[in-house]
Amino acid sequence: xxxxxxxxxxxxxxxxxxxxxxxxEHHGNFWTNYIFSYDHKVIGKxxxxxxxxxxxxxxxxxVVFRLQLGFPxxxxxxxxxxxxxxxxxxxxxxxxxxxxxxxMHGTIMVFFVLTAGLSGTFSNYLIPLxxxxxxxxxxxxxxxxxxxxxxxxVVMFASLFIxxxxxxxxxxxxxxxxxxxxxxxxxxLGMTLWLVSMxxxxxxxLLGGINYxxxxxxxxxxxxxxxxxxxxxxxxFITAVIGLLSFPVLFSAALLLIFDRSFxxxxxxxxxxxxxxxxxxxxxxxxxxxxxxxxxGHPEVxxxxxxxxxxxxxxxxxxxxxxIFGYRAMIGSILGIAVLSFVVWxxxxxVSGMNxxxxxxxxxxxxxxxxxxxxxxxxxxxxxxxxxxxxxxxxLFSIGLVSLFIVGGLTGIHLANxxxxxxxxxxxxxxxxxxxxxxxxxFFGMLAGIYHWFPKMFGRMMxxxxxxxxxxxxxxxxxxxxxPMHFLGIAAFPRRYYSFTSFEPFGKFTDLNMLIxxxxxxxxxxxxxxxxxxxxxxxxxxxxxANPWKSNxxxxxxxxxPGHGNWPGPLPKVYRWPYDYSKPGAKDDFIPxxxxxxxxxxxxxxxxxxxxxxxxxxxxxxxxxxx
Amino acid sequence: xxxVLIGIAALVLVVLLALIYRVFTLVQIAKxxxxxxxxxxxxxxxINALLFIIFFAVLFGSIFWYSIAAKDDYMLPEAASEHxxxxxxLFWVTTGVVFFVFFVTHCLLFFFPYLYSYKxxxxxxxxxxxxxxxxxxxxxxxxxxxxLVVSGWTVWSEITDPAPEDSVEIEIxxxxxxxxxxxxxPDGKIGKHNFRKIDATNGLGLDFEADAANNDDFVANELVLxxxxxxxLKIRSRDVLHSVFLPHFRLKMDAVPGQPTQFWFKPxxxxxxxxxxxxxxxxxxxxxxxxxxxxxxxxxxxxxxxSMKVRVLSEEEYAEWEKEQKPWAELNADYLAEKGxxxxxxxxxx
Numbered sequence: 001x002x003x004x005x006x007x008x009x010x011x012x013x014x015x016x017x018x019x020x021x022x023x024x025e026h027h028g029n030f031w032t033n034y035i036f037s038y039d040h041k042v043i044g045k046x047x048x049x050x051x052x053x054x055x056x057x058x059x060x061x062x063v064v065f066r067l068q069l070g071f072p073x074x075x076x077x078x079x080x081x082x083x084x085x086x087x088x089x090x091x092x093x094x095x096x097x098x099x100x101x102x103x104m105h106g107t108i109m110v111f112f113v114l115t116a117g118l119s120g121t122f123s124n125y126l127i128p129l130x131x132x133x134x135x136x137x138x139x140x141x142x143x144x145x146x147x148x149x150x151x152x153x154v155v156m157f158a159s160l161f162i163x164x165x166x167x168x169x170x171x172x173x174x175x176x177x178x179x180x181x182x183x184x185x186x187x188x189l190g191m192t193l194w195l196v197s198m199x200x201x202x203x204x205x206l207l208g209g210i211n212y213x214x215x216x217x218x219x220x221x222x223x224x225x226x227x228x229x230x231x232x233x234x235x236x237f238i239t240a241v242i243g244l245l246s247f248p249v250l251f252s253a254a255l256l257l258i259f260d261r262s263f264x265x266x267x268x269x270x271x272x273x274x275x276x277x278x279x280x281x282x283x284x285x286x287x288x289x290x291x292x293x294x295x296x297g298h299p300e301v302x303x304x305x306x307x308x309x310x311x312x313x314x315x316x317x318x319x320x321x322x323x324i325f326g327y328r329a330m331i332g333s334i335l336g337i338a339v340l341s342f343v344v345w346x347x348x349x350x351v352s353g354m355n356x357x358x359x360x361x362x363x364x365x366x367x368x369x370x371x372x373x374x375x376x377x378x379x380x381x382x383x384x385x386x387x388x389x390x391x392x393x394x395x396l397f398s399i400g401l402v403s404l405f406i407v408g409g410l411t412g413i414h415l416a417n418x419x420x421x422x423x424x425x426x427x428x429x430x431x432x433x434x435x436x437x438x439x440x441x442x443f444f445g446m447l448a449g450i451y452h453w454f455p456k457m458f459g460r461m462m463x464x465x466x467x468x469x470x471x472x473x474x475x476x477x478x479x480x481x482x483x484p485m486h487f488l489g490i491a492a493f494p495r496r497y498y499s500f501t502s503f504e505p506f507g508k509f510t511d512l513n514m515l516i517x518x519x520x521x522x523x524x525x526x527x528x529x530x531x532x533x534x535x536x537x538x539x540x541x542x543x544x545x546a547n548p549w550k551s552n553x554x555x556x557x558x559x560x561x562p563g564h565g566n567w568p569g570p571l572p573k574v575y576r577w578p579y580d581y582s583k584p585g586a587k588d589d590f591i592p593x594x595x596x597x598x599x600x601x602x603x604x605x606x607x608x609x610x611x612x613x614x615x616x617x618x619x620x621x622x623x624x625x626x627x
Numbered sequence: 628x629x630x631v632l633i634g635i636a637a638l639v640l641v642v643l644l645a646l647i648y649r650v651f652t653l654v655q656i657a658k659x660x661x662x663x664x665x666x667x668x669x670x671x672x673x674i675n676a677l678l679f680i681i682f683f684a685v686l687f688g689s690i691f692w693y694s695i696a697a698k699d700d701y702m703l704p705e706a707a708s709e710h711x712x713x714x715x716x717l718f719w720v721t722t723g724v725v726f727f728v729f730f731v732t733h734c735l736l737f738f739f740p741y742l743y744s745y746k747x748x749x750x751x752x753x754x755x756x757x758x759x760x761x762x763x764x765x766x767x768x769x770x771x772x773x774x775l776v777v778s779g780w781t782v783w784s785e786i787t788d789p790a791p792e793d794s795v796e797i798e799i800x801x802x803x804x805x806x807x808x809x810x811x812x813p814d815g816k817i818g819k820h821n822f823r824k825i826d827a828t829n830g831l832g833l834d835f836e837a838d839a840a841n842n843d844d845f846v847a848n849e850l851v852l853x854x855x856x857x858x859x860l861k862i863r864s865r866d867v868l869h870s871v872f873l874p875h876f877r878l879k880m881d882a883v884p885g886q887p888t889q890f891w892f893k894p895x896x897x898x899x900x901x902x903x904x905x906x907x908x909x910x911x912x913x914x915x916x917x918x919x920x921x922x923x924x925x926x927x928x929x930x931x932x933x934s935m936k937v938r939v940l941s942e943e944e945y946a947e948w949e950k951e952q953k954p955w956a957e958l959n960a961d962y963l964a965e966k967g968x969x970x971x972x973x974x975x976x977x
Contacts, residue, residue: 286885325754353886499931
């Protein structure tokens, strides 16, 4: 912490001394302030903008393959300027490119948007601000974390334009399909670039994660005990821990796959005859890769989801003007989910050929994880009960998230049941399930977070009316896209099918597929309302008041546009938990965390009265801390 | 036509929203002038609260409507295998439980916004936690889940038990992009294979030198199953992962190169019987019905077209069909001669 303090001091000195030169204001030039910045707030915004860029690409891809699925007979000639040779002479989408689109959509959305875009943005932006720290534990590592992500983005983006197309074997990149160039055009250079990009991405995630963990543990301001942390921080903290433990396993899987692809090893390959020749690989196991992949893959679901849930906790409490119901139960369920997320991975593999006994074990473990998830959902609903609800766009997206989380979570009970999963595995039922429970939910959490913290990020308000329209169109759209997929799944439609019309038993449902596609296009279009609102408000929005949502957390005690170091004076002290909303007896319906109990005699509970007395001897406390 | 209608509807919706927005901003400007101070919430708060109720009505209205109206479209015909009935039972019980929870939680989630939307001067209840309530909603889901998981586990264990001794063994091999089946022939044994023996003719890699059980094996391009007998599918793949999915039999198992997998089941309706049952239910396409096998593990460009017809015959018909089939070795005698492999006991086995 001391090093950061010194940095800040130097910074202020610099700005005084170098005031005559414009480039030297804020102790640096354009490059150090906005590009290779050490400031967690700038880095957070960098992640956000990159995440939004990827989200547009990822969702646009899904619109293209939805066109193929909803309108299989349509002439897609109008996409030729964009997709070139991937539209064949008859105006049809190339089946290989269809698979590439599906693969890239998954990869981009899961990793680039909902991991980097969500965790990267909000962990970076909010951790120091909400725990009362000047910056991250290591600003340099934090900067590296973004630039590794940027590099990884560049490689992945480049892979979209190569002649053989990007990786196309599904975002789970199972070998042998993704190990052998002969198996699919996307398994060549496209897959190589995918692996390089992911390796860089993992480096970025680890650099970020170590920083988040170190910062939360070490840089909490005075009085900010773990039981006074906002649930956002709990969520980011545990997310970083999960990421730190699971991403290296993906890295090892990727590394072994690289070996199999390029150096003739046989970790995952065995007894293969392809392209007219029998390969020399024997003894490997394709199922082993699936174990390694899902050892990250399943925790990844929670890496995506927990930050969204943390953001929701904060927003729902603030806008219900009520404490979050069951604060400790919420922490408990985050911890429970974190631990259990590591022991459920093989429920993705019930019919992969692994020992059915393992299937039994993972079925039991998986259904246990439903309990903490259910507790979270119930706690959100109870927080709304007898609240005084203010519907900001962020609040609407948070309520929407709870709804999607419940719907998607419930179908998890089907899929966690190995016997039912025999039928439903790899059908559209699964697509509906995970898009609702992690895709749309986490996306809603991200949007809620942007609407809620935009005033802090850019000092201006977003237009709430446009926010409402954006929410209702998106909410309706998401239900229209993903709910019908349950019916397709019950009818046994397999995933990742280029076309259903050539397949007699699946030839029905052109109407339902068309509905989904139309809904997808409209929902995509609705996102431009948000994009417009975002950029317009950045420059022309109403000037934000200091604490627009009358929130308790520390970030709202900073100036409207906080500089590097966040607080101009000393760091704020924390005296209470972050959820003192509508406390009986209090003057207003919120008491920020930095208000001492001694100043709120009228609303103190008996044990808080005791704490108020202790506050009067701050010096002895301080000496104790130093000792 | 429908496209045009959808287009017009979307346009009307946009215009309507724009109009509503305009009216409300004007009303608010007028209000602000009257009172002189900015209120905590605007009339949008009430509208959003109301929209949750409308959303609830439309959402559940359309779910109920479609679930009933399109019942025959999305529900597969009844399970054509013995274990399939048990899976269906589990599925519908779980669906019932899940739908009940979905409905109840959404009643609360969508009506609370309406009931408790912001009122000036009102204070929210300072409710921090409630141990009894929290205990209840931890324990009740835990019990319900335990019941579901135990019943699921029972079915799963039965399905994945070792196949009965008397099962008919059929080998099914996936490749980019198609399936082949191999039957044991009169000796009841599927011969050994070796992936190094695979070539353009010997697509399944039958290893005659290693195993004479291959001599009478016959290969088909369809999956023919005997009704009422336990069938053990021996599943393997030649190149990449594939997955055997027989939706009507509620059966799925990946095909993994280098690691054979299996799944046993008992077909209970012949194709003909299933057609009759569908006809009785009034399905206009009943006469054309066929069982199908689909690939459900992404395997490359033609993944979506990797299907195979499945026929279930009565036991007598099956025996007859089996008799008509010629061993692969007999059909490819030239190839074997060329390779210098001598098949001595093929005819004697017949």
